[in-house]
Amino acid sequence: MGLLMRHLIIGSVTILLVYIFLTSRSEWSDMHSWNRAFADVSLIFLFITIMIGPLSRLSNLFVRFLSWRRELGIWCSILALLHVYVLFQGWFYWEPIRLIIGVNQETGQLTFDPGFTLANLLGSIGLLYLFLLALISNKKAIELLGKRGWDYLQQKSGTLYILVVLHTAFFLFFFRLGSYNWVQKPFLGLLTVAFVIQWIGFFKTVFKSKKRRQ
Numbered sequence: 001m002g003l004l005m006r007h008l009i010i011g012s013v014t015i016l017l018v019y020i021f022l023t024s025r026s027e028w029s030d031m032h033s034w035n036r037a038f039a040d041v042s043l044i045f046l047f048i049t050i051m052i053g054p055l056s057r058l059s060n061l062f063v064r065f066l067s068w069r070r071e072l073g074i075w076c077s078i079l080a081l082l083h084v085y086v087l088f089q090g091w092f093y094w095e096p097i098r099l100i101i102g103v104n105q106e107t108g109q110l111t112f113d114p115g116f117t118l119a120n121l122l123g124s125i126g127l128l129y130l131f132l133l134a135l136i137s138n139k140k141a142i143e144l145l146g147k148r149g150w151d152y153l154q155q156k157s158g159t160l161y162i163l164v165v166l167h168t169a170f171f172l173f174f175f176r177l178g179s180y181n182w183v184q185k186p187f188l189g190l191l192t193v194a195f196v197i198q199w200i201g202f203f204k205t206v207f208k209s210k211k212r213r214q
Contacts, residue, residue: 006071010045014075017041024182031090035083040183042079043168045072046130047190050161054201070137077134080127099124119170126163133157165191 021037049072055062092098102116136153172184
């Protein structure tokens with residue numbers, strides 16, 4: 001399948017998922033609905049990108065999707081950028097200090113919240129990682145960095161995953177809006193599935209390695 005077709009498919013899925021998340025939170029303000037919709041779909045794409053590798057070790061059915069990770073990573077980056085843009089436009093008003101100190105959800109006034117500051121710091125670092133990985137997802141980057149250097153940076157996707165999970169967990173469970181956020185349970189389910197699949201993939205890889213040595 002061609003590169004353009006992959007982007008068209010993922011783009012169409014993106015539009016559908018964003019629409020679903022938006023309509024599921026119709027009682028929220030537009031700013032919060034859009035910012036969370038972009039963030040949640042970005043998280044889903046990151047989760048899929050991370051899981052394709054371990055799944056390909058468990059079944060050859062998933063090997064064909066390894067080449068899709070580049071396009072998924074690009075769309076994940078685009079959605080993360082839209083998430084940040086909506087926040088700066090409608091919540092931080094392009095004042096970076098609001099990102100660091102925090103804004104009271106009721107009054108809109110600056111209020112220091114250590115958890116808010118830490119969560120945004122993790123999210124900012126994760127965003128930098130995400131765009132770095134997106135930028136090097138091409139053949140020219142491999143030629144420039146060398147295969148070993150390129151592989152080293154690609155392996156940082158695990159670090160990115162942890163940063164994004166911690167960032168998301170704070171805003172889902174410790175800094176919630178007034179209404180219930182239905183994404184909480186699916187988020188925990190995805191974490192559990194990811195944990196189990198990664199460890200199964202690890203043990204299967206070790207088992208195959210030992211079997212070859214015998």
